Amino acid sequence: MRKVIEGSHAVAEGARLARAQVISAYPITPQTHIVERLSEFCADGTLDARFLRVESEHSALAALIGAASTGVRTFTATSSQGLALMHELLHWASGARLPVVMANVNRALAPGWNIWADQTDSLAQRDTGWIQLYCEDSQEVLDTTLQAYRLAEWVYLPVMVILDAFFLSHTYEPVDIPDQESVDRFLPPFQPRFHLDPESPCTFGQMSPPGVYMEMRRSIQDAMEDALLAFADVEEEFSRVHGRRYGPVEAVHCDDARVILVTSGTVTSTSRQVIAELRARGEKVGLLKVKLFRPFPVESIRTALGRAQKVAVIDRNFSFGASGIFAQEIRAALCNLPGHPTVFGYVAGLGGRDVTTAIIEEIYIRTRDAEAPQGESLWVGLQEVKHAP
């Protein structure tokens, strides 16, 4: 059924259709609408799930780790400071190989206090062993939430579904909400390979000395590598049932492009318009949308970007002392490719600042006309400021 709904509610619909059994969350703007809607589903019986109210995001994830250990389907949502507070337990969830699904609404970290879109919160958690999927619109948010469960339960790793604050979380768009029956076909009940069973008690996560720890870590990496293949399978099945697929990356006009823009999240939508206009003017420009960030789809990226002369990565995030994080990853993916394109890094739109068509076009022109990058990251649209004495 096609309905005009808020991005947050697209997430909630996804968790509902996935038949999440235990939900726990702590409210934080701009995530709150997601769990608010889910709590309503629980209250009115639309969703048969336990909704656990907790006193912090740390506890929210801790509760889900306990719940997921028993083999049930779990869901939480958070943002920014909340995700940062979960940090310790993000490692725990992946180390314990629990298929928790979480929505993270990308929001800037404080101080200064800022509730608007910025990817640094989730990208700062890239080493925690979570699969990360960045979404462009509300339909993708809903579909990705469903895919996330399939993927998580396949490779026994937690999955983060990521969407931009306000641009996505609070924007109303038409969304095709699949019926329960078709979702059930795509996502049958979870049959866990291990679970906490009082009839056969065991300890999870006990002391793991040097003799075994390394193998456990390797097992997580194997699962991550498996997730790349599994994601393709999940998408294949999803498209058979629901007729939509997104790919770990999406290449637009990359085959003959000299300059390719690399984007993620909602900046992608704006960029689609820009490159369409540039193409109409005869510019050899392409666009690569990165959806799957962990595991990082290196081969797909090399294939898409390998023939271009220049790549311009737009980062709505920053790693202090280094550069935009997507730019780092793209450079790393390309550096061992003979004759790889030059990578230009651009930082734009931090803390919710608009990344307009004009900015994207400026980024393209600068890249096209430059001999070589002027540095690791070029900050676009910076204003003069008065510094503290």
Place this chain on the structure above:
Amino acid sequence: MSSERRERPPTSLFISRSYLSTESNKTGSWRFLRPRYEEKTAPCSVACPAGEDIGRIEMLTAEGRFHEAWETVLRENPFPGICGRVCYHPCEHVCNRGEFDEPVAVHILERFLADAAARFELKPSIERRTPRTEKIAVVGSGPSGLAAAYFLARLGYQAEVFETMPEPGGVLRWGIPPYRLPLSVLNQELTLIRELGVRIHCDREVSPESLGATGSGYDALVLGCGHSRSLDLKIPGENLKGVEDGLRFLGRIRRGETPALQGTVAVIGGGNTAMDVARSAARLGARSVVIYRRRRQDMPAFAEEVEMALAEGVEIHELETPVAIRRRGGRLGVTIQAMRVAGEDSRGRARVEPASGKTREMEVERLFLAVGATTVAEWQDPPPQGRGVLSLCNSLLVHEPGHPVLVFGGDLVAETKSVVHAVASGKEAAMALDRLFRDGLEAVRPGLQACLVGGGPSLSMEMYLNGPRSSRNHRIVQYDDLNTDHFRFAPRIVEPRLLRQERLRSFAEIVLRIGANVAIREAERCFNCGLCNDCDNCQLFCPDLAVICDRKAGSRSINYDYCKGCGLCVVECPRNAMVLEEEAPCARS
């Protein structure tokens, strides 16, 4: 195509998991604090002069165990139906729930239990001691005498009650109007006392001499004859026709007389009798005016009675007193002297004196005196302190070798004259005599001390009989001792009452019945301070699975082999029924 893909080998899954038991690691050795189950004392039970185990009564009521709840009242008070109606419920004034939202409506629930028992003709099965040979006479069948006989019978004694009036009940029958206490309720609870084997002899004028002279050799006399002789005003004209004793007036109404009244009726006094006379007169058609010499807040009448009187249209003139009464045609002319406040006494009551030159005349049809009452004979007055005189919390015991033991109870000794205080004195009299007959005079005080609720002065018969209540700590649970995170706000039940207009039409009972579902909901509001209600939060919150619950036995214990003493169970106990103590350095398990 996808089905082929699914045949790929399952994902690598090498996790840390062990099936070895961790029980070999007795983590209890880490403990330096030890939690322990320990029930404590609820403030309501201390404030109740009868020491009723209110927290437990409400717990049982909330579980729908009305019979047991009713029996739990009867352990401490033979009059749940009466006290549920007429008690001024000091328990509710100290209810910890009052700090949360509103106090639990204890009196409404008490009455509900008695009404339910009457309706279903329940019979209590309450512990009784083996019979003893001592015989005890009880003088007066008011609440203190009846309570004494009831508790004496439960302690195994033959108790006989002597009553001068033709029917038993004392003030319950003759002093409290039916709109507060219907006769059927009194009769119901009298039946329960009679069924214990208590014999009540009515129309029997008695004195210590006449009882001694019967030759049947009573070992003790409990005096619960109350104050039934009204005090005089000592002003000119108080013996005129049209001036009547208020208590006598209430007695006449109980006998079924309904003298039609008209015009203005003055009631002199500020006690509960004055309120009942004024309200009864209003029901008989009069405009009732209460004249009281101090301020309204100084009235000995219970605040709720005053409020009900005002609601029924009774007028209260404070700081006034009559100084002379004359016949004026068919009516009475009353000279009223205005009073003024001249300081306060130690209890905060106004000291008053006449305001010179300020008098007024008032014409009334009738005038009722209700300025207090006293004993009818001198031998009923308790003796001053002296040899063999033991002044207890709620009674006074006189032990003279060669004579029957005398215990003065009820209004003869009570500072606050209320039904529940009378019950308390009757209970104390029974305990004191039992201790005296078993272990001698010296054992009386320590014997009673051991069954004080909290710090007293309320006494518990269950504790006297070494019932489960004896194991509780005397510490009184304060609001801050509770974990109110586990409670939800819920409004207190509203007492259903007759409409004001309906009340004035008859002597029908004002307060109406409540249903069982409403009673359960109200009882669920009770925090059960200091008592375990099997909520099992302790087990739920224990991170070490060291709380062992025996669901069949309804009991729980702590496995100290693994309890690390984190104290979570104690903190999460909503009712403060646990305690955390420092381990003795050398006594770790």
